[in-house]
Amino acid sequence: MQVKAPRGTYDVLPPDSKKWQFIEQIIEETAHLFGYNEIRTPVFEHTELFERGVGETTDIVTKEMYTFQDKSNRSLTLRPEGTASCVRALVEHSVYGGVMPVKWYYSGPMFRYDRPQTGRYRQFHQFGVEAFGSHSPYLDAEIIMLLVQILHNLGLIDYELHLNSVGCPVCRETYRQILITHINPVKEKLCPDCQSRYEKNPLRVLDCKIEDCKQAITDFPFIFDHLCDNCKQHYNLVKSTLEAGGIHYLHDNNLVRGLDYYTNTAFEIHIPSIGAQSAVGGGGRYNGLVKACGGPDIPGIGFALGMERLLLALDGVPEYKEPYSSLDVFLAVLDDKYDVQAMQVLERLRTAKIMADRDYTGRSMKAQMKYADKLGARIVVLMGEDEVNRGFFTIRDMQSREQLEVKSEQIISAIKDILA
RNA sequence: GUGGGUGUAGCUCAGCUGGUUAGAGCACCAGAUUGUGGCUCUGGGGGCCGUGGGUUCGAGUCCCAUCAUCCACCCCA
Structure with missing residues (x-):
């Protein structure tokens, strides 16, 4: 019986590896133009880092991590995403003691135990950027502008940029209370998933795809309408900066990021033509994360791009020519x-x-x-x-x-x- | 984790209602006179018909299981 690559993994053979090199090069060049430098972190970390950094209630942590014991009985986990490691490195090396903001990018394999399908693998690749140490809404704008410029430099123009604000802990808590009072009467009508979401993270009920749930919540208030003055102003400045830069976005009231650490600006890039897994990139601000990971109270913001999904999207771009070696x-x-x-x-x-x-x-x-x-x-x-x-x-x-x-x-x- | 489709040469596939040595195109290799490419022609190598059981005189073809893959749910990048 011959050995095959494990489920959800794959090999990249020569003509295709050229494509990878091509898009990696364009992405990294673009990140450099914006003043971001590369950080390389281990592919596995202490399990605890992801439990704290990604969020103990998330699906990623509760059912998708490749966790194992090493020979000294340490619990280690193959990284399911890149932000937590960046935060860990920032704190471990006291990088925040130097010049701020700290602007990093990373690129490499990530691991999630999920059922494979188009655009979804167990070992997949993300390119991401993180910026630490500034609350400025203009930094939010820069991050999104970088994301958009990467897409343009790759020749991708048919994308949708979804934008929302999930507020700060203060306004989110008030909104959460309001949301709970709205959900409570209709709780029975919601799907089982949403009923458990209601307990742990009611915000997630908002982006349920089930029709009955969508119906039940149509007249619910949006978090956007309950942002505190600071958060409202922050969000408005991000939007007006994007507009000034000629970047089109869709305000999406139902955009609620799955990872617990997000605050304020949240965004996603969708390319519907590549199938059900249409989210090519996404990110946002995470002001409480560094502190939650044992560091000082420093804000952060970042995004990640799914490389496999970018490749899928590039197949549909007519001008995109396969670089061939000669x-x-x-x-x-x-x-x-x-x-x-x-x-x-x-x-x-x-x-x-x-x-x-x-x-x-x-x-x-x-x-x-x-x-x-x-x-x-x-x-x-x-x-x-x-x-x-x-x-x-x-x-x-x-x-x-x-x-x-x-x-x-x-x-x-x-x-x-x-x-x- | 749930539902559905598919699994025959390196690739794309054909193989009728089960019946003798499993086919095609592309790719690969070698020839078409002596040291010369892209076209054409000729020939050749390659297949445990995903794997394991079962039904049958006989299975690539029917049944079951398993693995893989694809599509969707879910989740997310």
């Missing part, structure tokens, strides 16, 4: 007695930053030409009896089909002329 030079070696010299020639080419390759399977001359063609070689350099004995190379331009002979010493410059 080759500058294929060296056709016509007799195996020149193998050693051939390796020296390759070394010279590669040292001169010319992408070069040859055959290693004993192909005939003709087969080597075919092979060179398949590799997308721009030039074939022939190395046979005549060439070696008389000290030159035959160079064939595969596009024009023209051939010329150049002296061995001039091979590099001759090739560079054709490539240029």
Whole structure:
């Protein structure tokens, strides 16, 4: 019985790995433009970090974590998301003691035990950014502008930006009370999930997708209408800044983030065309998180992008061309007695930053030409009896089909002329 | 965790109501005279028909289980 990749995981093989490199490069370049620098954290952490940092009532923590004991009986967990680790690192290294705000990005695999489907894997990849140490609504705006610019730089324009504010602990608590008094009379009509949400986190009832629940709550007040003056002003400044930047958003009263730590601004990017898992990115402000993780009372804000979902979305973009790899030079070696010299020639080419390759399977001359063609070689350099004995190379331009002979010493410059 | 669809060569699939050595296209490899590619032609290698049981004289084809995958719920990025 052959071993296969575990459920919900997959391999990225060469033509596709190019796509990954392509989008990773664009995303990182864009983050740099906004002044964000990379942080790399461990792929596993103490389980406790996620319990506190993500929230003990969330689905992620209660049923989706890859938790295991190591040989010293520590409880460790493969990271299900990236924010908690960033917060931990911020506190552990007292980074907040330096220049603020701290602006980081990260990228890498995350792990959630969930049932796989399109756009959802057990090992998936997120790119995320975090900014710590500023309450400014303009930083909220910057984060969203970065997210939007990444999408634009990738060529994605058919997205929806949903925006809401979930308030601060003070106004959220008042709203929570109001919400409970509204839910209580209709509690029996709600789905079982919502009935338990009602106990733990009544806000989540608002984004239930079940039709009966939607019906039951249609006349409920929105948190937006109960924000305190500070939160209201904060949200308005975020919105007006986005408007000034020409960024279109949809105010979404039902947008309530699933993770417990969010405060104020919350946002999501949806690309409906990629299927049911249409949330390509999402994030928001989390002013209480750093303190909850044992650090000082520092605000934070960030977002994460789902790489697999971005890839799905890019498949639907007509201008998006698959980057393909090609080759500058294929060296056709016509007799195996020149193998050693051939390796020296390759070394010279590669040292001169010319992408070069040859055959290693004993192909005939003709087969080597075919092979060179398949590799997308721009030039074939022939190395046979005549060439070696008389000290030159035959160079064939595969596009024009023209051939010329150049002296061995001039091979590099001759090739560079054709490539240029 | 729940419901439904699918599982035949590397890839996309065909295989009628169960019947002899399981097929095609693409891909791969080799030839079409002596050191030359993209087209064409010829030939070739490749399949425990997802896995394990069962029914039957006989199963890729029927039944059950299991695994994987896809679609949706759920959740989230």
